[in-house]
Amino acid sequence: MSLPFHLAQSAIGQWSEAAQDCVRQLQPVPDTANLGFLYVTDLFANRLPDILEFMRRHTGVPHWVGSVGIGVCASGHEYLDESAMVAMLGEFPANAFRVFGTVSDIEQLAAQAGGFALAGQPANFALVHGDARNADIPELVAALAAQMQTGFITGGITSSRFQSQQVADTVVSGGLSGVMFSAAVPVMTRLTQGVTPIGPRHRVTDSNENLLITLDNRPALEVLYEDIGEILSRDLSRAAGYIFAALSIPGSDTRDYLVRNLIGADTTQKIVGISELVPPDAELMFCRRDAAAAHDDMSCMLQELRQGLQAPPRGAVYYSCLGRGESLFGTKSAELKLISEVLGDFPLVGFFANGEISHDHLYGYTGVLTLFI
Structure with a gap:
């Protein structure tokens, strides 16, 4: 039986203390944990390489993906415009995922097309992060999605007032990066409009x-x-x-x-x-665009997901537009609490993005929820 993921979150103002706090929450780290998700607010952006190295060294988890955001989120909580980080550890079958580094243009993606495969088969799905400074991101999203068996990827575009960085086993920038999964990793994903x-x-x-x-x-x-x-x-x-x-x-x-x-x-x-x-x-x-419309559409999306679930999700990643959150829903963390109210309590991390990716398009003013089931 597949185990739930492990979640940690911290809003301690010093990066080293926040990272230590997250590591404490993640203990004991399962021996089978092999992929970490890491999101930090942009107030920690200049220390992202140090944070990533600290998390890798003190958890023993070798592979990591993530991004910087003006805000980050965890189960039932949002942290916007403050020093915060969230981390989640997942367990996946051997050879069922692979982290890939930055793809910055269509020619580079085309040259690597054969590399978007696992165990000799095209990857089934990918979770990605992108650099808003790259004008080719919409075309890269469509081209990368076309490499997946499902034609489907999800993700978010980094939002930052400082360094625009993503995590793909190391700190990267400039294009799309992320992690691809085989069909051995079942997921459910939906988009909600604002x-x-x-x-x-x-x-x-x-x-x-x-x-x-x-x-x-x-x-x-x-x-x-x-x-x-x-x-x-x-x-x-x-x-x-x-x-x-x-x-x-x-x-x-x-x-x-x-x-x-x-x-x-x-x-x-x-x-x-x-x-x-x-x-x-x-x-x-x-x-x-108003709170009532966003709440109603998100509730409908979550009900659709709940009807398709046979058991609680093992973990989830949520990408929400910077224009959502408290500024749209009216109260702090209302958007994240709605997920918990409808789907239950399970590990979730993510960030507030400068554009959200679902299927093969780049959206705005949306929320994209991906469940690992």
Whole structure:
């Protein structure tokens, strides 16, 4: 029978004391533990190499993955804008996982394509971390997902005001890194959006790069005004941070879409600008972002996961957008506590990301939960 993972968390202000605190919580370390997950807030970013070496030396666990975040999370708790670290130790079958270092461009990934395999078979799934400074991350996410048997990866983009670093057996940066798993490691994963549609789907009938010119053959700004209502239409600046554009993903239901910011409007030509290149003939919805919408969608996602579980998860990794957490849910750790309320108490670690990865896309304003079962 597979054993639960081991969890530790500490918000002690000195890195060495926090690392010692985590090691104490992880004792006794099982002899079978062979992969660690490590997330530290960016106030510890400059000591990440020291923290990683300390954790490896004092646990005996050889392989580690993780990232830096402005905030990190553990079971039922979030630590945002404070010195904190979280660690989790997992046990996996021999040869069922492999940590891989930074892949920084498509050519490098293509050259390594044959290396995304375990025991001679393509890897089944990967958990990854990315560097926000690399403009090729969306393309790398899609290309890496295509190397998996399931076509599926999950992960998060490092958020940091200081060093932008990830962990992949050593401290790395510059692209995508992480760990791939074989089919011998069963997982369940779901995505929750932080927004809800406020109008119908619209067909993009004319666009130029990131500019929406017409929707359903009507001026885009007129359609936006119609969907958001008279009050917000009077002053679009009031809608900043509340109203977003959501590009539908072909073949998915209405709960799976790419949420992007509104970045401007031309009231003379009635054009709307968004923070994403608009593909030809795309479908788009306007959405609102609020606590009620985020809570309802997350509850629905967690209920779906609970219905598919036969036993409590052994462990989990959660990636949440920096725009979520207390600033969206209203109270500290409410987002993490909701996971525990619906799925029960089990080891969980993760961080607040600058973009979240699910399947083969880079999202924003979402939460991505991966359960090891």
